[in-house]
Amino acid sequence: MALTKLPPPTQVERREAALMRKPKKGSVQERFVDVRIIHDDVLALSTSTPGCYEYATVLQIEGISYDLKSEEEQRLINDLYQAFLSALSYPVQILWRVLPLNLSAYLAQFSREDAALEHGIWEPLMDSHRRFLEQLASQRTLLDRKIYLVVRVQQTSPHISSTWQRVLPHGKRQHQQHVAMSLARARQELDVRVSDILRVLANMHVSVRRLAGEQELAPLYYSCLLPKRADSYPLAPELVDGLERPVVVQPRLNMVQLSGRTRKKNDIPPERVPDASQVAHFSQLADLIAPAAVIVSPDMLKIEEEYGRTLVVSHLPRMVAPGWLRPLAELDEPMEVSFHVQPLNSSLMVQQFRRRQMEYQSSRMIAHRKGNEVDPDLKIAESDVNDLIDRLASGEERMLDVSMLVLLRGASRREVQERTERVQSVLQNMLLKVRSALFEQEQAFRSCLPYARNQLGRGILLDSRSASTMFPFLSNSLFHFEGILEGITPQGDPVIVDAWSAEMANANRIILGPPGWGKSHQVKASIMRMALKYASNPSQPKGGKTPSQAFQVIIIDPEREYGRLTAALGGQVIRLAPGSIHHINPFDLPRRATDRPARHEADHGDRLADHVQRLHSLLEIMLADRAPDHVGKLTANEKGLLDRALYECYRKVGITTESKTHDRPAPLMRDLYDVLESGICGPDPTSLTQRLRRYVHGSLAGLFSGPSNIALDSAVIVFDIHDMESELRPIGLFLVSNFVWTQSFQSSIPRQLIVDEAATLYQFESGALFLEDLVRRARKHYLGVTIISQHPVIFRDSAIPANCATHVLMRQDATSLDLVGSMFKLSDREIQLLRRLSIGEALLTTSEKRLHVRFETSELEHILATTDPREIARWKQDPKYAHVEHIVQKLLAFDRVLGRQQKDEGYAVSAELGPLPREEVR
Numbered sequence: 001m002a003l004t005k006l007p008p009p010t011q012v013e014r015r016e017a018a019l020m021r022k023p024k025k026g027s028v029q030e031r032f033v034d035v036r037i038i039h040d041d042v043l044a045l046s047t048s049t050p051g052c053y054e055y056a057t058v059l060q061i062e063g064i065s066y067d068l069k070s071e072e073e074q075r076l077i078n079d080l081y082q083a084f085l086s087a088l089s090y091p092v093q094i095l096w097r098v099l100p101l102n103l104s105a106y107l108a109q110f111s112r113e114d115a116a117l118e119h120g121i122w123e124p125l126m127d128s129h130r131r132f133l134e135q136l137a138s139q140r141t142l143l144d145r146k147i148y149l150v151v152r153v154q155q156t157s158p159h160i161s162s163t164w165q166r167v168l169p170h171g172k173r174q175h176q177q178h179v180a181m182s183l184a185r186a187r188q189e190l191d192v193r194v195s196d197i198l199r200v201l202a203n204m205h206v207s208v209r210r211l212a213g214e215q216e217l218a219p220l221y222y223s224c225l226l227p228k229r230a231d232s233y234p235l236a237p238e239l240v241d242g243l244e245r246p247v248v249v250q251p252r253l254n255m256v257q258l259s260g261r262t263r264k265k266n267d268i269p270p271e272r273v274p275d276a277s278q279v280a281h282f283s284q285l286a287d288l289i290a291p292a293a294v295i296v297s298p299d300m301l302k303i304e305e306e307y308g309r310t311l312v313v314s315h316l317p318r319m320v321a322p323g324w325l326r327p328l329a330e331l332d333e334p335m336e337v338s339f340h341v342q343p344l345n346s347s348l349m350v351q352q353f354r355r356r357q358m359e360y361q362s363s364r365m366i367a368h369r370k371g372n373e374v375d376p377d378l379k380i381a382e383s384d385v386n387d388l389i390d391r392l393a394s395g396e397e398r399m400l401d402v403s404m405l406v407l408l409r410g411a412s413r414r415e416v417q418e419r420t421e422r423v424q425s426v427l428q429n430m431l432l433k434v435r436s437a438l439f440e441q442e443q444a445f446r447s448c449l450p451y452a453r454n455q456l457g458r459g460i461l462l463d464s465r466s467a468s469t470m471f472p473f474l475s476n477s478l479f480h481f482e483g484i485l486e487g488i489t490p491q492g493d494p495v496i497v498d499a500w501s502a503e504m505a506n507a508n509r510i511i512l513g514p515p516g517w518g519k520s521h522q523v524k525a526s527i528m529r530m531a532l533k534y535a536s537n538p539s540q541p542k543g544g545k546t547p548s549q550a551f552q553v554i555i556i557d558p559e560r561e562y563g564r565l566t567a568a569l570g571g572q573v574i575r576l577a578p579g580s581i582h583h584i585n586p587f588d589l590p591r592r593a594t595d596r597p598a599r600h601e602a603d604h605g606d607r608l609a610d611h612v613q614r615l616h617s618l619l620e621i622m623l624a625d626r627a628p629d630h631v632g633k634l635t636a637n638e639k640g641l642l643d644r645a646l647y648e649c650y651r652k653v654g655i656t657t658e659s660k661t662h663d664r665p666a667p668l669m670r671d672l673y674d675v676l677e678s679g680i681c682g683p684d685p686t687s688l689t690q691r692l693r694r695y696v697h698g699s700l701a702g703l704f705s706g707p708s709n710i711a712l713d714s715a716v717i718v719f720d721i722h723d724m725e726s727e728l729r730p731i732g733l734f735l736v737s738n739f740v741w742t743q744s745f746q747s748s749i750p751r752q753l754i755v756d757e758a759a760t761l762y763q764f765e766s767g768a769l770f771l772e773d774l775v776r777r778a779r780k781h782y783l784g785v786t787i788i789s790q791h792p793v794i795f796r797d798s799a800i801p802a803n804c805a806t807h808v809l810m811r812q813d814a815t816s817l818d819l820v821g822s823m824f825k826l827s828d829r830e831i832q833l834l835r836r837l838s839i840g841e842a843l844l845t846t847s848e849k850r851l852h853v854r855f856e857t858s859e860l861e862h863i864l865a866t867t868d869p870r871e872i873a874r875w876k877q878d879p880k881y882a883h884v885e886h887i888v889q890k891l892l893a894f895d896r897v898l899g900r901q902q903k904d905e906g907y908a909v910s911a912e913l914g915p916l917p918r919e920e921v922r
Contacts, residue, residue, distance in 0.1 A: 028294055031442070033286040034451050035221050037244075041212035042187050045152070045451055053179070055186035056152040056452055057194060058217060062207040062503075063147050063475025065850045066323050070827035077204050078322050082468035084200040086398045088343045090193060093150040093452040094472045096329070096337040097224075101142035102231050103133055105481045106496060109533045121568055125532055125860055132858035133485070133494070140492045141332055145477050148220075149208075151193050152452035153186045206473050207503070207848050214240045214285075222289040224336075224449050227409065228306050235288070243285050296442050300416065306409055307416045310444035311423065313404040315433035316460060322469045324430065329474040330491055331426055333419060335408055338447060339472055340454040342401040344461075346392050349399045353389050360385065388463060400467050403459030406434075407448040478849045484529040486844065487522075487853035495844065495853050497806070499784055500750055505805040505847050507752065507784025508775050512792045512820065513810025518840040519788055520561050522808070522855045523754060524865035527553055527562075530752070531569050531716055553716055555754040556736045558729055560722040565864050571716030576732050577723040578702040584735045585708045586618055587649070587666040590745035606657050612646050617766035618734050623691045624764075633765065638688055644681035645672055669704035670696045700728070703735070712743055726760075733761040734770065740783075741774055747782040754786040762794045775803045792820050807845045811837040 030046075036053065037044040044053040066074065110126050136142070194210060201208050211217050218240050223230035295302040300309045328337065360382035367374045391397035408423060410416035420436075427434045437444035443455040476489055483498030499507035513519050534550040555562045563573045574582050589611050619642055620634050634642070649667040650656070652675075673696040675681060676689040694700050721732035737755065744751050761767040775785045776799065787800055793816065795801055801823055812820050812834050821831045824845065833843055833852060844853040857865060 028292075029286040029290045032225065032294060032446060032449075033221075033290045034446075034449070034453070035217075035289075036284075036286060038214045038217050038285065039183060039187075041210050041217075042183065042190060043217060044183070045453075051179070053182065054152055054154065055183065055190065056150055056450075057190045058211045058220065058450060059149040059151070059194065059197065060209045060211055061147040061149055061201065061473055062209075062848050063145075063329075063473045064204070064206055065476050066471060066474050067326060067476075068827060068830050068833070068850050068852070070829055073827055074322055078468045078471060080200060080203050081471055082464050084197075085341065085343075085400060085464040085467050086396065087196075088341065088398065088400070090154075091152065091340065091342045091452055091454075093152075093450065093454075094339040094341070095148040095150065095448075095450055096335075096472070097146045097148065098143050098331075098333070098335050098337075099223075099227055099231070100334050101137075101144040101479070101494075103137065103142065107133065109482070110536050121570070122532065122535055125528065125864075126536070128858040128860035129485075129529070129532065132856075132861075136488070136492070136494065141334065142492075142494065143332070143334060143477075144479065145329075145475055145493075147473060147475065148450055149197065150450045150452040151190060151197070153189050201473070204473070214243065218243075218285060218289065221450065225289055226291055226304065226306070228411075229304065239288065243283055243288065245283075294442075298439050299436055299441065300413065301441050301445050306411060307413055308407060308409045308441075308445060309416050309420055310437045310441060310448060311406040311408070311420065311427075311434050312437050312444065312456065313406070313427065313432050314435055314460070316462075317431040320466070320469050323471060323474070325470055325472065326474060327426060327430055330476065331423070332491070333408075333423055335406055335419075335423065336448055338403075338405045338407070339470070340401075340403040340405075340447065340452075340459065341467070342403075342454065342459075344399045344401055346395070346398060350389055350392050353385050353392070357382065357385050357389065391463070397463045397465060400462050400464060401459050402462050402467055402470070403447070403454050403456060404470075405437075405444055405448050405456075407445065475849070476851060478846065478851060484526065484533060486526070487842075487855045490852055490854070495851060497846070499752075499806065503848055506779040506803065507750070508778060508786070508804040509784070509806035509808060510787045510789075510795070510801055510804040511808040511810075512789055512795075512812070513808075513842070514790055514813065516839070517810045517837075518855060519808075519810065520756070520867070521840070521857075521865050522842075523756075523786065523788065524562065524565050525855065525857045525861055527555070527565065527716065527754075528569070528861055528864060534715065551715060551750045551752070552712065553752040553754065554712070554736075554740050555716075555718045556733055556756060557718050557720050558722060558724075558733075558757045558760065560720055561756070561867055562718045563720060566716050566718045568864055569716045570714070571718065572712075572714040573718045573720055574710060575720045575723065576703070576735070577721075578700050578728070580702060581709070583702075583704070583706045583709050584739045585666055585668060585704070585706075586615060586735055586738060587668065587671075588708055588739070588742050589655070589662045589666060590742045607659065607662065608650065608655065608657050612643065614738055614770060615646055616642065617770045618731070618738070620766040621730050621734060621764050622695060623688060635686070638686055641676070641682055641684065641688065645675045648675050648681055665707065668707065673697075703728075703731070708739065710739070729757075729760045730764060730767055733758075734767060737761075737771065737774055741781075744778075744781050744783040750782050750784070752784045752786060753778075754788065756788045758787045758789045759791045759794050762789075762798075768794075768798065772799045772803075775800050792816050792823065795823065805847055807843075809834060809843045809845070810841070811835070811839075 034045045035043050036046050041057055043056045043058070045056055047054055064077075066077070069077065107130055110129060198208055211220065215237055219230065219235050222235055291303045293304060300307055302308075360378060363378055364374050364382070388397065388399075392399065406423060406427075408416055408419045410419055424434055437456065440456060447453065447455050476491060477493045478495050478497060479493075480496055480498035480501050480503070482501065483496045486495045486497050488494060498504070499509070511519050511523065530551060530553060555566075557563065566573050576582060576584070590607055616634075616639060623638075624634050649671045652671065653667050654664050655661045655666070669692075673689065673692050676684055676692065695704055719732070719736045721729055721736070724732045733755065737753065740751070740753050744753075755761075755771070758771065761771055771787075775787070778785050785804075787804070789795070792812070796819065801807065807824055809820060809824065814835075817831055817834060820826065820834065826834070826843075830843060830850065837843070840855045842853055842855065844851050863871075
């Protein structure tokens, strides 16, 4: 029997045979998980060459509110982005991740398995806030929007590529040296590229953070592969720490004294722990984050129990406007959009365009010879090519290969199909041609992973000017998981801000708006949510059995708007008036931290001198002559006399510039009066003593007649200065602000001071300087200051807006719009937004974002915050509020108590939040 020679196998047959021979075990890791090792902020990605890696880094970008920018600002942003694309010499990937927002982490702040919350207001308030968010989530899909930029360094060829050579000792050492050198070169190149990107994005006012470490990068790639499982079962930090490391038995907990130091018994010396670099086959990153199985079908992938489909944008309209991606960015659908930008060689592109130019010229000449009209499309194409050639040759432009992929996921095929139809409808309305990646779903899915690798080949050919209109860093959301709900955007996304987060420069804020537009209502809602957050998560006790307070909010209330809320929360309401028994001694010095070394105390300088300057500001408010022909300021001679008298008062009680003497009892206002009257510091030609007499022996003596007898032992405290006459209110504001400053000096808990109607104090130059200094220095002492005012004009030349990280601007009248716009550097569109805002809406600006926000509250929060007498009257008999009847009765009881005690010295309500630790009250 003769043997027949078979034809050689085709390329397809060879590929199929190779796949059949390839072992199934580990195929998911090899085909879908490219990341292998994480070196700080550099990722090693696997390649087709064994033992050779490519390296990448990931930047997390906080987008901007592009639509609120003026046309000039948008044009500038697009020009900067075009310059970035024109200078691009390496491929980048920009990834939008729009996933369902998991509110469990946020709501966990408001849940406490403790009997302390079973009674009183906290349990109903917690349930009301939770139901409010659940109702919000039922109205639309709440989404978490994040933007990433991935930069990759191209593959380098290894010196030793054979497997048997790398196994030999000499070859293994050479291979390890080559890998280390490649990593060093890649890190250096990535650092240079990242620094250029950071510089360009900083000019666009885009915040960027480089992800670093296994604890940040491993969960990101785990979430990109399995977002649903990563949300339900996130990676434990202990699992990530165990990658490529041996398991070590935890030593016993009994302690012994060894070599004069405390050490655990049976503790393993560090040198005995195996070195991870010398041990192989431990747990690998790819095994930890890889899906259990991936099923590939022509039109879809099934990753474990979740389905996914990738859409490819294949054509764009000829004419596009800047920011045309906004409808897709604001779409209420979970999706992952990946942009791959690959720069092309300009010289080669010029050659290709010249050939195309000659073709167009030939076609035009042939048409002329035949006497035919030249095709209009041909004319436009020739004009475009001529323009591109000039701009490419000059270096003004660069041609880019841009791919745009949209990955949609769902729990079932039907859900993915419905989501696909909705997204395709939006994309087609944007005049985009979209196709499903049929028979290429695997390559498309891998292209959507943050590897900066486009495995679908060529995309859309665009010049950098056209590509710049696809400005991708768009975001109208702000979400800090450890913050509190501030409001809702027009798109329905919750705005949650943590004033003490690292992203915020400080915890100060300024709120401007006319009367009746919801300033105090918004502040009250924030107070409730802060109180609920810290009541649910108190700090650990420092010595006793009672948990210590974790925060404190202090309100200066000139119109008696916050007393009812404070009573419901179990806080303190302290009345300050000439006839009150409560006193605040302005001579009290900032408390000295007893737990810090003396050298740290010396670093703060002369605190006595600082406090004397504040007393000068107070005395100028109290004693300056404000007649029409005077400027309301003390003269230099009067200030010199007061300065000598103040130091003499402190000297008499034994207080000097030495910080160890600052714990002694401070002098009183009558001591200053006695010093001035005695003439020991010099004559008093302008009768300062007589002007001071009314505060010592006259009708206003009650304010300063004794030492401070107020203990800040509640989490919510209101200083009621309603009964002070208009002349005395600036003094009350100053006294409380200064008192809070002395108590907050070197504080270990966050405090928030709310100054309502700040214009009362700001009308005096010394008061304005004091308030500016307080706002400027508050951050260093764990204090946030909230300034509320109806008059933006008083802050025209003030440093307060610049020292407030958060600005809440409500609707402004036409006379103040230009002023507010110039003060806060608002665009024309933002100014127009201020003109049309409704009640309860505002433009909220932070160092990160500018957002149009609508302030909303739950039903119970509104009951506690409103001051509308018609609503208060309805509470009494409306069965709708039966479930919170005890809270309503408490609010009404406060009104009755307040009515009976108008003539009393003060009133207070016992705090349900518990007392502060003693060192915080002192």
